[in-house]
Amino acid sequence: MLTMIGKRLMFAIPSLIGVVIVTFLLTRALPGDPAAYFAGPAASKEAIEQIRKKLDFDRPLIEQFFRYTNDLAHGDFGNSLTTGQPVATEIRNRLPASAELTLLGLVVSVMIAIPLGVLAATRPGSWIDHLCRITTTAGVSLPVFFTGLVLVYVFYFRLGWSPAPLGRLDVFYSAPPSVTGLYLIDALIARDFETFRSALSQLILPAATLAIFSLAPIARMTRASMLAVLASDFVRTARASGLSPSTVIVTYAFRNAMLPVITTLSMVFSFLLGANVLVEKVFAWPGIGSYAVEALISSDFAPVQGFVLTMAVMYVLLNLIIDILYGVIDPRVRLEG
Amino acid sequence: MKRRDFLKSVTGVAAGAMVPAPAIWSAAKADARSETLLIVSESGPNNLDIHGVGTNVPGYEVSWNCYDRLISHEMKSGPGGVPYYDRDKFKPELAEDMNVGDMSVTFKLKKKATFHDGAPVTAKDVKWSLDRAVSVGGFPTFQMGAGSLTKPEQFVVVDDNTVRIDFARKDRLTIPDLAVIVPCVVNSELVKKNASEKDPWGLEYTKQQTAGSGAYKVTKWTAGTEVIMERNDAWAGGPLPKVKRVIWRMVPQAGNRRALLERGDADISYDLPNKDFVELKDSGKLNIVSVPYSNGVQYIGMNVKIPPFDNPKVREAVACAIPYQKIMDAVLFGLAKPMFGAAADKATEVAWPQPTKYVTDIARAKALLAEAGHPNGFETTLSFDLGFAGVNEPLCVLVQESLAQIGIKTTINKIPGANWRTELNKKVLPLYTNVFSGWLDYPEYFFIWCYDGKNSIFNTMSYQSKAMDEFIHGAVDAAAVGNTAKYDTDVKGFVDLAFKDIPRIPLYQPYVNVAMQKNVSGYQYWFHRRLDYRALVKA
Numbered sequence: 122m123l124t125m126i127g128k129r130l131m132f133a134i135p136s137l138i139g140v141v142i143v144t145f146l147l148t149r150a151l152p153g154d155p156a157a158y159f160a161g162p163a164a165s166k167e168a169i170e171q172i173r174k175k176l177d178f179d180r181p182l183i184e185q186f187f188r189y190t191n192d193l194a195h196g197d198f199g200n201s202l203t204t205g206q207p208v209a210t211e212i213r214n215r216l217p218a219s220a221e222l223t224l225l226g227l228v229v230s231v232m233i234a235i236p237l238g239v240l241a242a243t244r245p246g247s248w249i250d251h252l253c254r255i256t257t258t259a260g261v262s263l264p265v266f267f268t269g270l271v272l273v274y275v276f277y278f279r280l281g282w283s284p285a286p287l288g289r290l291d292v293f294y295s296a297p298p299s300v301t302g303l304y305l306i307d308a309l310i311a312r313d314f315e316t317f318r319s320a321l322s323q324l325i326l327p328a329a330t331l332a333i334f335s336l337a338p339i340a341r342m343t344r345a346s347m348l349a350v351l352a353s354d355f356v357r358t359a360r361a362s363g364l365s366p367s368t369v370i371v372t373y374a375f376r377n378a379m380l381p382v383i384t385t386l387s388m389v390f391s392f393l394l395g396a397n398v399l400v401e402k403v404f405a406w407p408g409i410g411s412y413a414v415e416a417l418i419s420s421d422f423a424p425v426q427g428f429v430l431t432m433a434v435m436y437v438l439l440n441l442i443i444d445i446l447y448g449v450i451d452p453r454v455r456l457e458g
Numbered sequence: 459m460k461r462r463d464f465l466k467s468v469t470g471v472a473a474g475a476m477v478p479a480p481a482i483w484s485a486a487k488a489d490a491r492s493e494t495l496l497i498v499s500e501s502g503p504n505n506l507d508i509h510g511v512g513t514n515v516p517g518y519e520v521s522w523n524c525y526d527r528l529i530s531h532e533m534k535s536g537p538g539g540v541p542y543y544d545r546d547k548f549k550p551e552l553a554e555d556m557n558v559g560d561m562s563v564t565f566k567l568k569k570k571a572t573f574h575d576g577a578p579v580t581a582k583d584v585k586w587s588l589d590r591a592v593s594v595g596g597f598p599t600f601q602m603g604a605g606s607l608t609k610p611e612q613f614v615v616v617d618d619n620t621v622r623i624d625f626a627r628k629d630r631l632t633i634p635d636l637a638v639i640v641p642c643v644v645n646s647e648l649v650k651k652n653a654s655e656k657d658p659w660g661l662e663y664t665k666q667q668t669a670g671s672g673a674y675k676v677t678k679w680t681a682g683t684e685v686i687m688e689r690n691d692a693w694a695g696g697p698l699p700k701v702k703r704v705i706w707r708m709v710p711q712a713g714n715r716r717a718l719l720e721r722g723d724a725d726i727s728y729d730l731p732n733k734d735f736v737e738l739k740d741s742g743k744l745n746i747v748s749v750p751y752s753n754g755v756q757y758i759g760m761n762v763k764i765p766p767f768d769n770p771k772v773r774e775a776v777a778c779a780i781p782y783q784k785i786m787d788a789v790l791f792g793l794a795k796p797m798f799g800a801a802a803d804k805a806t807e808v809a810w811p812q813p814t815k816y817v818t819d820i821a822r823a824k825a826l827l828a829e830a831g832h833p834n835g836f837e838t839t840l841s842f843d844l845g846f847a848g849v850n851e852p853l854c855v856l857v858q859e860s861l862a863q864i865g866i867k868t869t870i871n872k873i874p875g876a877n878w879r880t881e882l883n884k885k886v887l888p889l890y891t892n893v894f895s896g897w898l899d900y901p902e903y904f905f906i907w908c909y910d911g912k913n914s915i916f917n918t919m920s921y922q923s924k925a926m927d928e929f930i931h932g933a934v935d936a937a938a939v940g941n942t943a944k945y946d947t948d949v950k951g952f953v954d955l956a957f958k959d960i961p962r963i964p965l966y967q968p969y970v971n972v973a974m975q976k977n978v979s980g981y982q983y984w985f986h987r988r989l990d991y992r993a994l995v996k997a
Contacts, residue, residue, distance in 0.1 A: 168600050
């Protein structure tokens with residue numbers, strides 16, 4: 122197992138090098154001049170040149186690249202110009218915010234989507250199958266920012282049940298001492314239930330927004346995969362042997378149907394982590410997606426590079442975990458390096 | 459891990475997530491609310507020090523409230539009774555006394571003034587800070603230069619409590635330039651301790667924390683999320699502010715900022731879309747303040763170096779084809795001061811901005827265009843900054859529609875905020891809309907930037923005219939020696955010429971819109987258009 126993990130990580134190295142080079146070149150190819158942007162509203166040509174010098178953008182591209190890779194090797198991702206902070210610190214602070222939101226959204230989504238998919242598959246054509254179809258179609262066709270705004274409008278503005286959409290915590294709470302960076306878990310570790318409650322109530326609406334969106338792929342995949350498995354020989358054999366329907370569905374069919382669902386889950390998770398920019402914007406969530414987009418808008422190179430690199434590493438790790446999970450769920454899957 | 463264990467643990471986690479959180483409340487949080495001002499805005503600072511590299515506009519707000527200057531402005535009653543800074547009246551802030559001589563000005567410092575760490579504010583700190591402002595380069599140095607403050611030798615320590623500033627030349631803008639945000643006084647000993655050889659002015663240190671003597675100090679800053687500021691109870695610069703704590707949260711979504719205000723969760727917000735402001739005003743639930751930008755104009759610019767805009771007749775034709783009133787109604791919802799349609803017999807004033815005499819007159823525009831040799835019009839692009847798309851986009855669509863009526867076919871070119879300045883600098887955009895406003899509220903200051911032949915970045919039209927330069931420099935020199943008659947003639951001269959040659963078409967003077975809860979009062983308009991927390995009161 123360990124040699125397998127080692128091998129897999131080795132294979133990831135060339136792709137990471139590729140990512141470093143491509144992001145470096147792509148960010149440089151962006152139109153727009155960061156020096157002019159950051160020289161401020163009243164800058165003269167000389168002021169812009171001074172800024173360019175300070176930021177080392179006047180050096181040849183190749184020199185900038187070696188400086189960048191050298192810094193990377195020392196764990197330095199550079200400084201963001203828009204927020205003024207080191208990129209590594211920012212990503213470390215913001216990644217847990219996105220991860221917490223995405224994970225919770227995914228958990229909620231899984232809790233609804235998988236039972237829904239299983240039920241739809243066992244009773245094709247019934248009302249629950251139609252319900253599944255309607256929910257997933259609606260979920261996937263409503264853009265997240267729209268769902269988010271509607272939820273804010275109804276539950277915050279109209280009903281006042283939800284707290285103000287002001288990020289991870291209410292204004293008057295301070296973050297729990299950081300252990301994992303996930304406020305829910307950190308608050309529990311610190312036994313600070315008030316903060317836990319505040320963090321959870323802030324999370325409900327954005328997590329629900331994400332859940333509604335990610336419901337569709339998971340439910341559809343569960344349904345399709347369950348249908349295929351239910352039609353297979355071993356399920357027929359199990360049924361013929363007189364096993365109870367619940368044993369057949371849960372023990373025999375569901376476990377075998379889980380592989381494609383897990384694959385979909387991993388894809389949905391990594392997609393959401395980077396792509397929930399809109400949800401982050403609507404709920405003022407200090408996540409990694411909105412960070413990257415803001416940096417992109419202001420041609421702030423370092424955070425964009427840092428973001429892409431972090432995402433690439435996350436994808437590599439996530440794929441590895443999923444592959445290991447395959448082996449745990451289905452002993453027939455043998456991993457090759 | 460065994461797969462059975464794994465499957466069990468998965469169900470375990472799922473069940474755990476469903477356990478409801480215990481509901482425990484504390485009353486202390488409610489008390490904190492009444493002493494705290496919650497501000498929401500779209501974006502936050504990227505640097506707490508205005509002397510830093512590329513400090514953005516929200517960063518100016520922090521500097522204004524956390525640092526002191528030698529002098530500041532008095533307030534007067536402005537448009538609509540809103541307290542408005544008085545351009546001509548100065549009041550001491552760190553200085554207790556200002557003595558203007560012929561070629562220098564001397565300041566005596568308040569003896570009880572201290573920095574946030576308790577160190578006294580001395581003349582040495584003042585000199586170091588001003589040296590820093592003229593030496594770091596970029597925007598701060600440039601702004602100091604606008605008041606002829608360019609060399610460290612101009613700042614002289616007389617004794618521990620006295621500083622003299624020598625004038626490089628007679629310039630009416632020198633004293634006002636000492637009251638803008640840039641010449642703030644920094645705790646030199648503290649910053650020097652945290653400076654390095656590579657960074658002699660300690661910019662890295664002051665980027666992350668405030669090291670001033672101002673009424674507030676930043677206690678927590680999470681970039682892109684929030685800034686928390688606490689009152690400095692030992693502030694010597696003026697009467698103790700009423701608000702104890704300011705929490706400034708970034709809420710990117712305009713709709714949510716409005717919802718926060720309407721629900722009463724946020725105390726103040728600005729930069730809401732005009733439509734929201736009008737609706738909030740009508741609903742009457744909030745205090746809404748609208749004040750025109752001082753010395754600021756939104757305009758349609760034409761590059762006079764690019765045909766056919768090199769022909770004054772074409773420019774005049776465009777000026778006659780702009781749907782001025784439609785822009786006021788449909789884009790701004792009335793929240794702006796028109797800069798067009800002055801009565802034909804109205805005399806030019808010694809003031810800026812002032813309205814042109816242009817009105818929408820399609821027939822005249824057509825005739826002018828035919829006269830200029832383009833009876834069938836021409837094709838061009840109309841560019842705008844996407845960073846301000848809320849106003850710029852509908853404005854450009856209206857202009858596009860209207861120009862089509864006289865045969866000018868325009869393609870709209872949306873330029874992302876990051877590129878806008880780069881594109882302006884190249885001076886290749888033929889037709890565009892933009893806004894300019896100067897901190898120092900003097901007509902000649904505006905014209906030096908926007909119309910002068912030295913072709914600064916804000917002379918986006920590349921307009922160069924000998925007659926114009928003569929008027930501008932005449933006015934600057936006349937102001938320096940106090941020759942009012944000559945000054946008035948020259949100001950009228952350059953305004954008339956700008957309207958006759960019309961390289962840029964003034965549209966309107968934009969408004970600063972601020973929405974506050976009913977229990978919040980004390981808003982003051984400043985030239986920098988950011989909030990001054992020191993005067994705000996939350997009942």
